[in-house]
Amino acid sequence: MDLLFLGTGSGVPAKHRNVSSIALKLLEERNSIWMFDCGEATQHQILNTTLKPRKIEKIFITHMHGDHIFGLPGLLSSRAFQGGETPLTIYGPKGIKQYVLSSLRFSASHIKYPIHFIEFNEDGVIFEDDQFKVSVKKLKHGIPSYGFRIEESNHEGTLLAEDLRALGVPFGPLFGKLKQGGTITLEDGTVINGKDFIGPTQKGRIVTILGDTLKTVNSVELAKDADVLVHESTFNHNDVKLATSYNHSTNVQAAEVAKEAKVRMLLLTHISARYLAKDVQALQNEAREVFKNTCVMHDLKEVNIPLERKGVEN
């Protein structure tokens, strides 16, 4: 599980920061990619990565501002052009379906794969299967803007095969029985309970990706105990008035949310083009004074989200 930042700028594209898009790579987990937002030229950024558009399974849209959606029609068309045939689901605020369908209709685009739409206009769970649950809450940004909390199911412990072999359990059907929690008796009379030979459950990961927003309590709730929080940081602390007037957050506000939510790692994105490289460094340092494990993202930066190998702690 990795987050690949395709665009980390705000509002309009700049030479070194494109408008918003993030890929959540779930290649090991489900051989697919989930995208979050899709600003113009997201498909161009993808050309500089190993991402395969046909592997995109879901696209989540935080809000309808142009710098978060104008890349959708092109990406969907190119996915078809490049032989994508599997269905794709788009989750977004009310309006996303009509926007996409009308863009495709006006441009006479023929998409051969099915596109499903899940529109939401209130807080709740928008997707759930055995592996993942995705829920949304509304943020504060002038127009409806949402944050996503992606919760991975716990990974059940695996059979401690080496321990069993040491006890003389032969490979084969007995292993299967033990794995299902059954009990077996060896030739020497030893009774072995499968439940005693299952490794610890590994806690599923939590990834929180927020849309553009002012500081708000829903951000903290979405990010509670997350492994990673992706938060906008359009402005630095000095420009807090500007941030508020534009319905955006500062680096320090993002760090405060991370701290209150007790996340493991804070990744800042949606950085205003007004800041030069040294300003961005300062912006990061300033946030770290509030929440230590903070990093400002740049375009094409990839961040791994490891499983907590030690298992469930609390």
Place this chain on the structure above:
Amino acid sequence: MDLLFLGTGSGVPAKHRNVSSIALKLLEERNSIWMFDCGEATQHQILNTTLKPRKIEKIFITHMHGDHIFGLPGLLSSRAFQGGETPLTIYGPKGIKQYVLSSLRFSASHIKYPIHFIEFNEDGVIFEDDQFKVSVKKLKHGIPSYGFRIEESNHEGTLLAEDLRALGVPFGPLFGKLKQGGTITLEDGTVINGKDFIGPTQKGRIVTILGDTLKTVNSVELAKDADVLVHESTFNHNDVKLATSYNHSTNVQAAEVAKEAKVRMLLLTHISARYLAKDVQALQNEAREVFKNTCVMHDLKEVNIPLERKGVEN
């Protein structure tokens, strides 16, 4: 007057060829820029040029395929963001207005400058002022696709000031009178007729920019005697069947049009990503066997279109 190619690829963006867009730079003529088509990430390409979005006065759309229009909403938004306040007119096939307005509405984009729309669905003149006339004719491309013929008015000859000074005409109001074709009498009795001291009229330039098309007679009519013909060349001669089945032209067909229309210069664009650098070289050579003055364009290539300084010849 210069043509700046912003995107020279076909269908989908490739690493070294973006989807279609061309800027006609009319900086000396009217301190403005006219755009032809606006594929996704046209505004990103502009970041690599000296073009100022606020100077874009008109955008002409050849047809509604996504690779020719998906960059419009973003470019229009960014033009507003960057302080563009002057009106802008968009010319395009029926549907362009609703496409643009719905994209801007869905994305809650606030554009402060006026956008005018001129939609067409038949051949005719779509713009005319003292300086330029633009007319369209329908091409053949499955969906309505048009070509543009941009005709510059002739440049009237200027007063031959040095000749007049040699005859002893003093600078001042007399020059003005001569310029308007009046007659003056010098102190020594010499009579001078202004009409005899006007340099030759310089012929206005003709630029023809075609949308995607099969070979068709309207292409030749639009390009008649043009200084420059911009023609798609999605495929090479060997792939003519493919070209026809996709409603596109080959390099050789484009060259035939150039030859029949007796243009001065043929610029090929909309090149399929299937061709590698050496194939593109071969594609150019093959076209040159039919029409010598042919060049394949690449992204960010700029071509000057000079005035024929010798004046009207025929």
